[in-house]
Amino acid sequence: MTATLPALAAHGVSVVLDHATLIDDVDLHALPGEWLCIIGPNGAGKSTLLRAVAGLLRCTGQVSLQGKDITRMPRREIARQIAVVAQNPAVPTGTTVTDYVLLGRTPHLGPLHREGPTDRQVVSDVLDRLHLAEFAGRMLGSMSGGELQRVFIARALAQEPTVLLLDEPTSALDIGHQQEVLEVIDELRRGSALTVISTMHDLTLAAEYADRLMLMHRGKVVTVGAPLDVLRPDTLRATYGAHLDVLLPPEGSPQHGPIIIPVRRTRG
Numbered sequence: 001m002t003a004t005l006p007a008l009a010a011h012g013v014s015v016v017l018d019h020a021t022l023i024d025d026v027d028l029h030a031l032p033g034e035w036l037c038i039i040g041p042n043g044a045g046k047s048t049l050l051r052a053v054a055g056l057l058r059c060t061g062q063v064s065l066q067g068k069d070i071t072r073m074p075r076r077e078i079a080r081q082i083a084v085v086a087q088n089p090a091v092p093t094g095t096t097v098t099d100y101v102l103l104g105r106t107p108h109l110g111p112l113h114r115e116g117p118t119d120r121q122v123v124s125d126v127l128d129r130l131h132l133a134e135f136a137g138r139m140l141g142s143m144s145g146g147e148l149q150r151v152f153i154a155r156a157l158a159q160e161p162t163v164l165l166l167d168e169p170t171s172a173l174d175i176g177h178q179q180e181v182l183e184v185i186d187e188l189r190r191g192s193a194l195t196v197i198s199t200m201h202d203l204t205l206a207a208e209y210a211d212r213l214m215l216m217h218r219g220k221v222v223t224v225g226a227p228l229d230v231l232r233p234d235t236l237r238a239t240y241g242a243h244l245d246v247l248l249p250p251e252g253s254p255q256h257g258p259i260i261i262p263v264r265r266t267r268g
């Protein structure tokens, strides 16, 4: 039996900026169709790691995409395969939602850089899927924070990547839209083997959707594994400095992740 090649793998990745080591010798891999979620407190290095493995930030160590060294791949080839949704992307306020999402098609355009009917169809399908069709003609400058976040995700999905890197994709979304976006991504990774590497602060949501969690602290990996193995009260307390209870899923529902409950320290 041959082992499945990871869609994306990183070995010994370190990032040093302004003499500060932000990422220190990190390994990670994600298989086709897998959802790996990077968790950890503010400043742990999650966004920096995502940018490094996306080839957007200079790092040492190796990053490979379907087994190929990313540093040897042309930028356009990487963009055909990896889509990144940053935490706070620049917002071209005078651009319509449709035109912005069409930018996701850029790596797939031919020599004349003109989008064709297929590109427009992909964009229209993505807008439908994320219930954004009603906003198609709206300027980005007129949209709410949560609406914009869904537009950023739409652009990434229009790119039809094999690997989707999402930095806090649901931070501005209400509970209904969080679920809608995460469900769309979940369907895509199950249906078309899209590999997802995300960061998330909501540990309960992370445990519900990701196959594996990778806990980071001060630029290093603390532990990686199934949600139930990573989300232990003592580990979370040591990394987040938080008092939390971990409520295990009821017997007979192994499809659910654990629920993380913040515990108030004093009661009046």
Ligand SMILES: Nc1ncnc2c1ncn2[C@@H]1O[C@H](COP(=O)(O)OP(=O)(O)OP(=O)(O)O)[C@@H](O)[C@H]1O
Pocket (backbone or CB within 6 Å): 017, 018, 020, 022, 040, 041, 042, 043, 044, 045, 046, 047, 048, 049
């Ligand atoms: N140019 C820089 N020089 C020094 N430190 C930096 C530089 N850029 C970022 N940092 C630091 O690197 C650390 C990691 O930042 P990063 O944004 O990756 O963390 P994060 O885990 O994504 O945090 P958050 O959950 O708050 O988004 C932070 O402490 C940040 O202040």
